[in-house]
Amino acid sequence: MTGSGSAREHWRSAAQTRRSAAWVDAILPFYIAFGPVSTLIQLLILNLNGTVIDVALAISLFNAVGVPAALVWGFVTDRFQRRKIIIVGSYLATATILVAFLFASTGYMISLLYAAFSFTTAASTTPLNLLIMETERKQKWATAFARFSMVTSIGQTVGLVLSVGWGLFFSLTYLVVPLAVLSVVSAALSVLMIREPSVVFERQAIAMNKPSFFHRILAVPVFFLRVPRLNDFKRVFRDIKFELTRQVPILYFSIFMFYLASGIFNTSIVPSMQANNVSSFLIFLVTTIAMIVQIVSFRYAGPYTERKSPVKASVGGLVLRSLGYGFLGVSLYVISGVFFLGPVLVLYPLAAGFAYSIYYTASNTMVFNTLHGGRQGSSLGVYSALVGVATLLGSLASGFTSFFLGYSATFIIAAACLGVSAWLASLLQHTRSGVDPPT
Numbered sequence: 001m002t003g004s005g006s007a008r009e010h011w012r013s014a015a016q017t018r019r020s021a022a023w024v025d026a027i028l029p030f031y032i033a034f035g036p037v038s039t040l041i042q043l044l045i046l047n048l049n050g051t052v053i054d055v056a057l058a059i060s061l062f063n064a065v066g067v068p069a070a071l072v073w074g075f076v077t078d079r080f081q082r083r084k085i086i087i088v089g090s091y092l093a094t095a096t097i098l099v100a101f102l103f104a105s106t107g108y109m110i111s112l113l114y115a116a117f118s119f120t121t122a123a124s125t126t127p128l129n130l131l132i133m134e135t136e137r138k139q140k141w142a143t144a145f146a147r148f149s150m151v152t153s154i155g156q157t158v159g160l161v162l163s164v165g166w167g168l169f170f171s172l173t174y175l176v177v178p179l180a181v182l183s184v185v186s187a188a189l190s191v192l193m194i195r196e197p198s199v200v201f202e203r204q205a206i207a208m209n210k211p212s213f214f215h216r217i218l219a220v221p222v223f224f225l226r227v228p229r230l231n232d233f234k235r236v237f238r239d240i241k242f243e244l245t246r247q248v249p250i251l252y253f254s255i256f257m258f259y260l261a262s263g264i265f266n267t268s269i270v271p272s273m274q275a276n277n278v279s280s281f282l283i284f285l286v287t288t289i290a291m292i293v294q295i296v297s298f299r300y301a302g303p304y305t306e307r308k309s310p311v312k313a314s315v316g317g318l319v320l321r322s323l324g325y326g327f328l329g330v331s332l333y334v335i336s337g338v339f340f341l342g343p344v345l346v347l348y349p350l351a352a353g354f355a356y357s358i359y360y361t362a363s364n365t366m367v368f369n370t371l372h373g374g375r376q377g378s379s380l381g382v383y384s385a386l387v388g389v390a391t392l393l394g395s396l397a398s399g400f401t402s403f404f405l406g407y408s409a410t411f412i413i414a415a416a417c418l419g420v421s422a423w424l425a426s427l428l429q430h431t432r433s434g435v436d437p438p439t
Contacts, residue, residue: 026193027186030155030186031159032179033098033182040175045058053403054107055271064388073123083196086124087123091124096180097116125216129216130205130206153291156291218360222387223380228385233382236382255386256387258359259391261421263391263393272340272411273340273341273344277338278338293350298361310362311366311429313361313362317362318425321355325414327347329410330408370383
């Protein structure tokens, strides 16, 4: 009887766990819709006779809106504590914006809609992360976030595959229609499958748990627990003069250079392929391959980082990414036209997939280690502000360097920025875990 009762209890517990986690499937259609939008927006602008500067302005506006969006929706989430309403509203608003792209006849209209897209998609990020922690037992959080990451990654990959097929047979302009439908499907599934939790957490809980922190930063790399003040920046960077306390400011400077380089490179890679007569179908294919390589690489990045140490893994990822950017820049001096697709198919997945997964895992392990000194809000605010500014500056600079100096120079500049980032990260070699928690 005891064994039978224990088995029934185990079965009920497993069934309850499956029911509590089932809502994660509701987000899959939304992430299918989300996956191809960044590439699609750039191609739409270029097809309207826009230049790389127009693309840069659109991406810069997207990034600029992302910072206040993270602040606004974070505070809304804490204030109203209604997860389902925010998530469903985000998906419906996103669907509306996607449909509105059908009526955008200029690059400027597309840029404004893309900025609105940035604001609405940011709304669901924090509630989703909190919902996992509120609907799963604590010992299941790591598993639940792993599944959450798998669903979002699969969704974005499927979306890119859909775009490859669509770009082969149909006009890119109408791709937003199935994407909008998918977003509406996620909204409907969320209404049916998500239940408001009986116990709610504040956003600070995300920063205290490594799996939730990693997934939140991967979704949107800016995360504010409160608005950073000038004194917060002074506190973080005043210790750079002293060897024993300079780890955090050096780490933050290194991350700043990484996101500056990423903004420079990522803004110009799609226009560079389009300028070399690579078709939209093939551009989506390149992005899809890079995403698949990134997903596979993330499976091994964690154990690799633990084996090598976060600092060594971070430096290795930065050097590899820098080489990928640099060789792409050099290749443009000797290869033009559709033959440019060759080095892109090799080097872009290497940089955006393999190297990124290693660096992301290692660097965010170090950032997470800095958040346990009683000042998580201020430290995370400074980190997020630096990431936001670096990404914005990088995307802005990219358009002008590519337009006036060429794509080769732009990629080489991005590679140089990553070299500086790697050098700064190497200065942390003497610490055991990368960065010691601040005192």
